[in-house]
Amino acid sequence: MNGSENEKIEQLQPYIVDDTGTKLTTNQGLKIADDENSLKAGVRGPTLLEDFHLREKITHFDHERIPERVVHARGYAAHGEFELYHSMKEFTKAGFLQEPGTKTPIFIRFSTVAGSKGSAETVRDVRGFAIKFYTQEGNFDLVGNNIPVFFIQDAIKFPDFVHAVKPEPHNEMPQASSAHDTLWDFVANNQETAHMIMWLMSDRAIPRSFRMMDGFGVHTFRFVNEEGIAKFIKFHYKPRLGAHSLIWDEAQMIAGHDPDFHRRDLWENIEHGNIVEYDLGVQMIDEKDEFMFDFDILDATKLWPEEQVPIRFFGKITLNRNVDNVFAETEQVAFHPGNVVPGIDFTNDPLLQGRLFSYLDTQLLRLGGPNFTEIPINRPVCPFHNNQRDGFSRQRINKGQVSYHKNSLANNTPSTSTWKEGGYVHYAEKVEGRVIQARSESFKDHFSQARLFWNSMSPVEKRHIRNAFKFEVGKVKSESVRQQVVDMFVNVDKALAKELAYAVGVKQPTGEQVDVSASSPALSLENTPKYPYTLKVGVLIGEGFSGKEVKDVVKSLLKEGVSVDIVGQHLGSLKDSDGVKVVVNQTLVTTNAALFDSLYIVGGKAGNQKQFDSNMIEFINTAYQQYKPIGVASTGMDIFSRSDAKPGAGILFGTNPNFSEDFVKAIAQQRFWDRDVYVT
Numbered sequence: 001m002n003g004s005e006n007e008k009i010e011q012l013q014p015y016i017v018d019d020t021g022t023k024l025t026t027n028q029g030l031k032i033a034d035d036e037n038s039l040k041a042g043v044r045g046p047t048l049l050e051d052f053h054l055r056e057k058i059t060h061f062d063h064e065r066i067p068e069r070v071v072h073a074r075g076y077a078a079h080g081e082f083e084l085y086h087s088m089k090e091f092t093k094a095g096f097l098q099e100p101g102t103k104t105p106i107f108i109r110f111s112t113v114a115g116s117k118g119s120a121e122t123v124r125d126v127r128g129f130a131i132k133f134y135t136q137e138g139n140f141d142l143v144g145n146n147i148p149v150f151f152i153q154d155a156i157k158f159p160d161f162v163h164a165v166k167p168e169p170h171n172e173m174p175q176a177s178s179a180h181d182t183l184w185d186f187v188a189n190n191q192e193t194a195h196m197i198m199w200l201m202s203d204r205a206i207p208r209s210f211r212m213m214d215g216f217g218v219h220t221f222r223f224v225n226e227e228g229i230a231k232f233i234k235f236h237y238k239p240r241l242g243a244h245s246l247i248w249d250e251a252q253m254i255a256g257h258d259p260d261f262h263r264r265d266l267w268e269n270i271e272h273g274n275i276v277e278y279d280l281g282v283q284m285i286d287e288k289d290e291f292m293f294d295f296d297i298l299d300a301t302k303l304w305p306e307e308q309v310p311i312r313f314f315g316k317i318t319l320n321r322n323v324d325n326v327f328a329e330t331e332q333v334a335f336h337p338g339n340v341v342p343g344i345d346f347t348n349d350p351l352l353q354g355r356l357f358s359y360l361d362t363q364l365l366r367l368g369g370p371n372f373t374e375i376p377i378n379r380p381v382c383p384f385h386n387n388q389r390d391g392f393s394r395q396r397i398n399k400g401q402v403s404y405h406k407n408s409l410a411n412n413t414p415s416t417s418t419w420k421e422g423g424y425v426h427y428a429e430k431v432e433g434r435v436i437q438a439r440s441e442s443f444k445d446h447f448s449q450a451r452l453f454w455n456s457m458s459p460v461e462k463r464h465i466r467n468a469f470k471f472e473v474g475k476v477k478s479e480s481v482r483q484q485v486v487d488m489f490v491n492v493d494k495a496l497a498k499e500l501a502y503a504v505g506v507k508q509p510t511g512e513q514v515d516v517s518a519s520s521p522a523l524s525l526e527n528t529p530k531y532p533y534t535l536k537v538g539v540l541i542g543e544g545f546s547g548k549e550v551k552d553v554v555k556s557l558l559k560e561g562v563s564v565d566i567v568g569q570h571l572g573s574l575k576d577s578d579g580v581k582v583v584v585n586q587t588l589v590t591t592n593a594a595l596f597d598s599l600y601i602v603g604g605k606a607g608n609q610k611q612f613d614s615n616m617i618e619f620i621n622t623a624y625q626q627y628k629p630i631g632v633a634s635t636g637m638d639i640f641s642r643s644d645a646k647p648g649a650g651i652l653f654g655t656n657p658n659f660s661e662d663f664v665k666a667i668a669q670q671r672f673w674d675r676d677v678y679v680t
């Protein structure tokens with residue numbers, strides 16, 4: 001077994017088919033003699049109904065598509081494992097959280113929310129971060145996002161929210177974007193959205209990579225231990241590479257140059273054997289402390305500040321294997337927050353409660369009936385037995401006479417299990433009250449945490465949020481909606497709302513911001529860890545380079561795990577005068593500066609010098625405007641001096657004796673914000 005094999009991968013093996021080197025047959029196994037021509041009465045005559053091969057092939061093709069997910073349609077997944085490093089036995093009975101060292105196979109699907117299945121990946125949106133743990137006690141699904149709060153508080157509003165954010169129904173525009181009238185009309189008229197909108201306007205909504213974003217279970221769940229003692233919990237997953245983001249112009253350029261940017265990044269890194277890791281942890285609150293906070297812990301528009309409730313990390317998530325077939329695995333995987341194991345339970349969060357219905361329901365339509373749990377990617381790795389029978393595409397062949405409980409003919413089996421035997425027993429929460437359709441008073445503060453988030457941002461992050469608001473609300477055609485948004489966000493920050501009012505041409509707001517001065521440093525991406533590992537450098541190179549210089553620099557980048565693309569005027573290889581050869585794997589027209597974290601400008605000669613120089617200057621200008629580090633080799637000085645980039649922080653020259661070391665540090669830093677390139 002290599003490192004990426006586990007019980008789930010083994011379970012999938014009998015279903016994996018390799019058609020290479022085989023004979024072409026029908027689905028009945030009949031060998032095919034002709035796959036080029038349908039059966040006709042005469043070479044130019046009518047096609048015959050008798051042609052079963054034609055009919056089977058076309059019919060199957062006609063039925064290849066299934067409905068895309070109503071939300072989170074655009075997604076990408078990989079296999080991996082979860083390894084427990086601290087026992088959580090004290091808090092939960094969950095079998096996979098008992099013994100340190102226990103490994104559990106996992107499957108993670110990342111997604112955007114609003115866009116269709118074929119939409120670009122670097123759009124401004126929340127990212128889904130759904131994990132299926134194939135535990136020995138059944139599948140546990142942690143169906144989270146990369147933002148810790150949500151737009152609404154009660155599930156009954158989800159269809160309204162989704163209708164508002166999706167493309168507008170009369171003209172189906174815009175695709176995969178919240179920058180339009182209906183979303184902002186919804187926001188202003190449903191002010192529980194305020195906190196989440198602050199996150200959506202922030203850099204969190206344009207992650208650099210699936211490998212570099214936080215994950216959150218969002219809802220408050222429960223851990224319950226063997227003795228039946230419960231704690232409220234919130235799940236957190238943190239990437240070991242730190243959480244990093246794109247900047248808006250870059251994200252927009254990437255959406256055009258490589259709409260598959262995020263999946264390509266994940267797929268390539270796993271293919272290259274690079275380490276993709278996150279730590280999994282929980283925040284915990286004792287049952288007795290339920291009402292100790294100035295927010296309601298059942299309200300999914302609120303987070304628990306880490307400074308108040310620290311995260312206890314207990315295990316490591318690793319992704320290490322790409323799927324064999326995206327449809328069979330990534331598309332057919334069916335997540336459901338209701339898939340839990342003993343020791344993990346729900347709370348009365350009204351958003352969570354609605355999800356417990358929705359996910360099962362949606363799979364029935366999407367996967368065509370109740371047997372979707374038998375699809376290989378969805379099967380648990382532990383045995384499963386019950387009296388459910390039949391339905392479309394049933395795979396199991398259940399033997400015997402009995403398919404009911406209780407029975408005597410099969411000795412009352414399959415039989416139930418007690419809590420001690422691993423049976424799922426719902427937490428015996430005490431409930432009382434009147435049946436009522438209402439929102440708790442404790443859910444009504446929509447602005448304090450929105451302001452807490454704003455207070456926690458660095459000046460650069462605040463600038464990005466202001467710009468995002470100006471872009472998004474600036475796209476809204478209705479002046480009344482623009483005014484309502486300005487009047488709403490004055491509650492969060494007066495200066496922000498005033499600037500927005502000016503930018504979107506509406507009256508200055510008259511309200512006041514809420515009186516909250518607290519901040520939570522953990523919310524700022526400024527404080528995230530920074531490493532050079534797996535960041536991508538484009539080496540812009542022509543003929544006549546200094547072989548030794550380039551070789552040494554590239555070697556030191558590779559040593560730190562930096563990924564390098566050699567970008568020339570044409571594909572093939574280039575040689576310097578000492579015979580050092582480099583193989584060009586991208587050209588200045590197949591790629592773009594936005595797709596790199598950093599550039600190394602080697603410069604040199606090319607067949608069409610004028611074009612080579614002007615393409616290189618465009619690359620340098622773009623990287624410079626996007627605040628990226630740029631390394632300049634001795635042969636690159638001339639072209640660099642002809643660009644708009646100016647020497648300063650994050651610009652490193654090969655003539656400096658510590659160049660390689662400093663360049664690697666600058667790559668890890670990723671951005672050098674003090675360049676005077678933007679005013680807005």
Ligand code: HDE
Nearest residue numbers: 069071072109128129144145155158218354355358359362
């Ligand atoms: Fe989902 N959500 N959701 N959601 N959600 C779906 O299930 C729904 C919510 C999330 O990669 C759907 O299989 C309701 C919060 C992820 O396959 C659907 C409500 C969070 C994914 C559905 C929410 C999420 C989904 C669409 C409000 C973060 C993708 C297809 C009550 C904690 C999973 C499907 C994947 C997918 C319903 C709110 C995360 C329709 C009704 C909050 C990551 O069932």
